[in-house]
Amino acid sequence: MQGELQRLVDALAAYAGRPALIEDRRQRVVVYSEHTGLMDGVRQASILRRQSTPEVMAWLRDVGVMHARTPVHTPASQELGLLPRFCVPIRHRDLLLGFVWFIDPDGTMADADIAASGLMSELSLTMYRANLLGELASQRETETARTLLSDSEATRDESVRILREAGLIAGDGPATAVVAQLVGSTDDLPDEVTRLALEQALVTTRRWIGTRDALHLVRDDHAVLLLCGGRAGGRLSPEVAAKLLDDNLRQATRGLGTVERVVVGIGQTRPGLAEAVGSYEEALQAARLGVRMPALGPVVSWPRLGIYRLLTRLDSRHLNIADVHPGLQRLLRDQTNPVLLQTLERYLDLAGNAHATAEQLRLHRTTLYYRLRRIEDLADTDLKDGNERLCLHLALKLSRLTGAYQPTE
Known part of the structure; x- marks a missing residue:
């Protein structure tokens, strides 16, 4: 033909x-x-x-x-x-x-x-x-890829069988989902143009990876790339594939002024395609978290999200910072304390290591200790208490997630 x-x-x-x-x-x-x-x-x-x-x-x-x-x-x-x-x-x-x-x-x-x-x-x-x-081949692949995200285990198993028998995948091995979202005011964009940009980036990425080593589909507000372990050592790592998709989406949306940025989420790898739905749900959560927290960067990996893996699964009614640590809530209310909050977060991220904190923040040790004492006074806390440090650290991460704390770094 x-x-x-x-x-x-x-x-x-x-x-x-x-x-x-x-x-x-x-x-x-x-x-x-x-x-x-x-x-x-x-x-x-x-x-x-x-x-x-x-x-x-x-x-x-x-x-x-x-x-x-x-x-x-x-x-x-x-x-x-x-x-x-x-x-x-x-x-x-x-x-x-x-x-x-x-x-x-x-x-x-x-x-x-x-x-x-x-x-x-x-x-x-x-x-x-x-x-x-x-059209027949494309529709079959798209519909089969869609059913891989079904709640029914039997349906997913059948989808893998169809894909293998039709030769649409090189094989069934470790599977990882990658989800991409466009960020910005897309209301002014024709839906078809936006979808075409997503489709174009997905297809281009699959050509780099190997068309039989991945599947793709475009959903309502995001694009999905399913990486499947066909050839031993023959496919790119999920991180490299996600970076490729990010680059291709930036190219595809260049000139669409209402698209401000692209966020790509990576789920945890599963043993096979039939289990990829779990990786997809994680990748979607990672991408959505990246939309809310630009500081995480354009590519957000679920396995590396730490405490955010738990926080993203909480109902919004449970995201109350004051319940976790009332003292931090008081610090957040006072807009004159951004330096103290950033110092506290870095100190807690480094497990209370004052030397490493002062070095990373380029502070004299005396200045750091002054800030830490000031934090203890304002938040009514004791940073020598392990339980207090845990609650403060959790409350800080929760406040990032809700937008109550938006550090400048």
């Missing part, structure tokens, strides 16, 4: 006397001819990344290519680095299958010439067959 599409795009390029590129209806690059002569940055990026960026997709959709039934001349966009184009929609019985794109800087391409050629009817039939096969 791919060879037939390559033959057709080369024939169309020769017919038009200029390079041609074919995209599917989701504006993913399917095939392209040899490119010589004038080419803009958008065309180069599309060929390298196999898909246009979301902002280019949104701009072209605004021009009306998704509803076109006849060739469309699209104008240039200086902001996007886009030259004028000639777009021929590929339809079979009015079903939109994709587009043939030509760069047309002088607007000399004639509407009737390409559309009337026998090549377009041949292309539409070939794309229809490819689309039918691709």
